[in-house]
Amino acid sequence: MGANEREVPRLRQKKFQEMDLLFHPDSIAVVGVSEERLSTGASYLLGLLRAGFKGKVFAVGRNSGNMAGLPIYRSVREVPGEVDYVSVFIPREEVLALLEECRGKGVKGMQLFTAGFSELDEEGRKLEQELVNKARHLGIRLIGPNCTGLSCTKQRIALGPLGFFGEEGNVAFLSQSGGFGAVIYDYGSFLRLRFSKVISFGNAADLDAVDFLEYLLLDPDTQIIGAYFEGAKRNREFLAVLKEVAKKKPLVIWKGGKTKEGRETAFSHTASLSSAPWIWSSLIKQVGAVEVESMEEMAATLLAFQNLPPLRGRKAVVIAGLVGAGGGMSVASSDALALAGLELPHLSPSLRARLQGIFPRLVGTILRNPIDLGASPVRLGETLELLSTEGDFDLILFWLPIWQLLELGECWAEEWKKAVDILIEFNKQGKVPLAGIMPPGTMNEVGTKLLYEFQQAGIAVFPSLDSGSKALSHLISYYEGREQGK
């Protein structure tokens, strides 16, 4: 190993520690708070308190006063002691002066919610450059501008002015859009995705995607990474770090701005100069990452990586009709899974005979793959047992018609409770990986509670057939690629 090769990890480790401080500050000053109205700054501050931020919070505003029991300081300089991190919610004209205020206060990072820089006009572009120069001079790292910043579940830091927050886990989401950071927290909570960090980096004037990816590569709290990009800077480094990350941790990418219309919008959103879509698609494939095309597919794919082990192969068996008729869903899942590249092998004659033995002339039952139980959850335990011992499947999928369950009377609900227990118990045994699929429908508290039982047991339940099929295919392809790349 040459000197250079030893040097790289050492530099990286140093940079990791520098960035790790930004995610774990002991104190945050929120700039742009006033007593009179619930500004975006005040809203962010309340979100921090609600999430239970582990450090100290300071409010800073033009006029003194109080917000949520905290005094409002008229400048960062007035804040007692050091300030690790500053979140900024003031007009762009005032930001340079704010940076000057931070001199000598020990500030390590500054996040700018403030927009109107390079994404807006020439004046904004110049101002953004001045900002970067001054911050570098002061030793302050910038996040944004035009972003909702950093969120860290371990340190209990919420995201953006609406204070989005979620459960702690090993999934990181890196986003050029603050809105999608909020979506992943909210939709993710519904699906029970659990997060280490959610990062919105906006215009990336200083810290950019490469920096954050290098950080997440080394972050021991992060094992799975989702990313929404609108464009890239530092193409060579970007490509290199994508490759390095994807080799070590599942990396799921959604590229916004794939059409001409989308590219124009992306430029006005985060000043991203975006390349042709085919370049991105082949690039994502080339580095061994996974490409998705919507937030629904993103969330479902992260869910698959979070809950399922690498599958041995593509052979799936589907159980439908636990409640009500499962025929249509059997046909639809055959189509969707086959299109996504999964295999639905026929049941062997001996397995079929064994199954026939436990389903004596039950009306509506179809003993093929998919298996349509025809509303006979009572035989579920024996069916799962037979599939795992007599069959040769890499995955068992079951339809979870939550909305139908909610229509059931007392009597059936009792029967279903047993079925839920059987599925959870089977998953615990770890014989064959198990996942659920929900048909579309009304979701209410009872349904959410039932869903939570599965999630609590570590069973991924996909919110739609389409997103679930794609997620499973991505999971398999990713590990196949990693295997071949070795």
Next chain:
Amino acid sequence: MGANEREVPRLRQKKFQEMDLLFHPDSIAVVGVSEERLSTGASYLLGLLRAGFKGKVFAVGRNSGNMAGLPIYRSVREVPGEVDYVSVFIPREEVLALLEECRGKGVKGMQLFTAGFSELDEEGRKLEQELVNKARHLGIRLIGPNCTGLSCTKQRIALGPLGFFGEEGNVAFLSQSGGFGAVIYDYGSFLRLRFSKVISFGNAADLDAVDFLEYLLLDPDTQIIGAYFEGAKRNREFLAVLKEVAKKKPLVIWKGGKTKEGRETAFSHTASLSSAPWIWSSLIKQVGAVEVESMEEMAATLLAFQNLPPLRGRKAVVIAGLVGAGGGMSVASSDALALAGLELPHLSPSLRARLQGIFPRLVGTILRNPIDLGASPVRLGETLELLSTEGDFDLILFWLPIWQLLELGECWAEEWKKAVDILIEFNKQGKVPLAGIMPPGTMNEVGTKLLYEFQQAGIAVFPSLDSGSKALSHLISYYEGREQGK
């Protein structure tokens, strides 16, 4: 007009009346009810009562007793007076004898939930044929077997053993899968789709897709038709009636069993011999119907037809960022709408100048198309007014981030209430058609209530960007095609 041409409408009218009776029976006998346990038959009977069926209900079972206060008769013959319609939930071996029981009771239609006929084995195929012969001899029309039957909101007849039911309206859904009939009722209710009839016809041993389409063509209560098919019988008539229906009423088709795997499953589900996918796709196009590829897209498309007028063209303008950052959603909607074939024209310089006038240096606002209001709903009324008077748009779309709204404190909630009122008021004026899109997220009671306000005002809110973009494109293409076909 020749004699034949006069004859066809007359015959059709006669058949329409015959079939209309099946949807509006004065009495239904449910066969397969027992006091001891909640059988599927009993469950269907309870569903009928819950829906408030307008006629008389009779319970029939092997043993006498009571169910929900109704006496259980031991045969249809024992039921006092005539019986218009019989719903059957008994094993296949007993069905021929049941038909015989109905002789002289005035039975017009019989629906068989019972499965195990041509979709199962040779014995079942023979039995199905015997059944049809006997029913024809007795003048009884058969629905199914292997189906959840007919549901009619006007007559308050629920669907299938779980008793699915919904609001009365002008959308009919015709399905070879009973499960998808349930999905459309449940998911449709969430989206506020309103139904005339939901029809599950299973194996179609007697009444088939052609019959039901001919009926829906003439049905004054039905203006929009969705259909899930797994295969077709009577190809020539099927093609002809599809063409005729699509010319008169929007017809949205999902074909199940497009892959080899799906086709095999479809055969075991409803004994459907399905052709290659490209044949179906070109056939659907050729007749002027709309093709969709999932229940999500089906429901969104029916929603578009139910709530929106035929649009003048493809020029849309999008409003994002009513709450929180709307940049990512702007980029994503540019991509999705452009891919679906909608146009997002630039705002004219004069319109942009006027908009700039009402947004004085508001941080985060992007005045392009999509417009990102940067969480400034306070300017919404003026924005809508300008877009409708100064712009040249065929449609205004807005992002409705229901889940973000739920996170807001009192103060913002107040502001948002105003925004909701503004949107609803603008829609009433009918200047430019308006529709909403929801990002994915957690749905709860508060969100559902808010959604209901929009739905109540006749504003379609699409459950996802993907399904909404496709639904809008289908709406436009359908009317374009009908225009050209004239």
